[in-house]
Amino acid sequence: MKFAVIGGTGLIGSQVVRDLNAAGHQAVPHALSTGVDVISGRGLDEAVAGADVVVNLTNSPTFDEASPAFFRTSMDNLLAAARKGGVRHVVILSIVGADQVPELDYYRAKVLQEDILAAGPIPYSIVRATQFMEFMDAVLTWTADDGTVRLPATPIQPIAAKDVAAAVAEVAAGPPLNGIRNIGGPDVFALDELGRITLAHKGDRRTVVTDPTAGMFAAVKGDVLTDQNARLAPTRYADWLS
Template identity: 65%
Template structure:
């Protein structure tokens, strides 16, 4: 099957392309660098010609309120072009608990993306993932200085990007779920605990201080980002990943 992978040159997309290719599919990566723009619609018709499925792994350039309109426009354009091309399956990567954090503009934008997909003309699958292992250093950098890393004690269940990509590839190659599949890592940490593990593994002597106002994830309450009992759990732990 020919599969168009929007955002196919990024961290997740490039791995999705590989997994689909290894499974015998013709997975074609698309991005602005290949001449496909979901906001203007440029290159979409050609990218979707002959495709049996399309995966949308693109991301808003900002995490603020502007992300809401970005996801609305990009999904409207993608689904219209997919319907015109006769694509039979549209897949989107979203976030576990995304509908439980209304105080974050970006999370509200991702909820809108899901809603547009569900209401659209193309049979769909939504894969929701917990936070990526690869993003932990970036999250720490938002609220750190040369001596201290400030993090909230938000509970998270991180997962390797490789395992997310495999889950997306599997969902794409299968029949449309017409629903949502959650994927998550095997362990739950508080974010400050995850920060300490990361610093120790890197030999970084800075201290981690719990700060319930620090960074984007301070807006998350309780277990909003923890996967439910029906989630598919990966086996690679964070410490094993760091040791690589």
Template identity: 65%
Template structure:
């Protein structure tokens, strides 16, 4: 199967390698390879002959500009896919994305999903929980030399490797025509994730619960945890930290 992976970041690079290892012909498309989703430049070449496209791109900003980014890039990608005869469009999204209207980036991702659903090509949406690899950067936003401040938002984080496995399975299967949620095996409040992370790094700073701190302060309740029927990944955060 010929598959084009759009994006060469944390997920896209691993996904291209995984699909290649499974025996598929993979094209990796990004700005560095001459593909510009905002202008459409290079898309026709990158999608030539592709049966499946996996969109693992991210907006360069997380503010309201991300809405325009996804509106333009999804439109360009769907149009190029139709010209190329692509039979399956897959996008990576976020668990609970449609239940956090106060975050511009989440509203932008909802738009991305809506445009895909309304497009001309059979589709699949894979919604993942927060990646293990992003826990420390999340903590850094609200840290200083004396303490780390985090809200007690419930999360069910997942290893990026496990997200890649799910994406590869979906990309090589029949279009879902809907959403698959994927999540890690354990639910923790974010402040507890912070304590586990600091302990594993030998950092003795305390974690202070502050429900106004950082990006997840805008998240109500447990909306970022998956519902029934989610695919539960095997890798545990404690094991990953100590691995």
């Protein structure tokens, strides 16, 4: 099968392309760097022409109130191009629990992206993943100073990017779900605990202070970012750190 992977040069997209090609498919990466712009529409028709499946892994450049406009425009342009090109299946990557955290602009934007896809004219699949292990370093910088890192005790179920990519590639190569598949890491941690584990592994002597008001994840109530009924990935956080 032929796949057009939009956002195919990023963390997840590059690995999806690799996995699909390794499985014997023809997967072509497309991004701004290859001349494809999902906002202006430049290059989209050519990118998806002849593809059986489009995998959209583009992401908003910001996580703020501008993110809904990005996803609305990009999805409208992508679906129009896919319909014109005869694409039979469109796949996107979203977030486990996104619909449970309306306080966050970015999560509302991801739900908007899902809704646009589901209401569109093409069979579809939505893969929702828990938080990426690779993002933990960034999380540790959001509310940090020289001696401390403040984090809430939000339950997190970290998943490795390679496992996310494998799941996306599997769904893309299969029949459309016309629905959602949740994937997650094998273990659940409190975010502050995960911070301590990460700093200890790096030999970082800063102290993690539990602060329910600190950072983006302070807006999350309960364990909505985890799902023990999701398809569990094999990579454990300790193994990923090592």
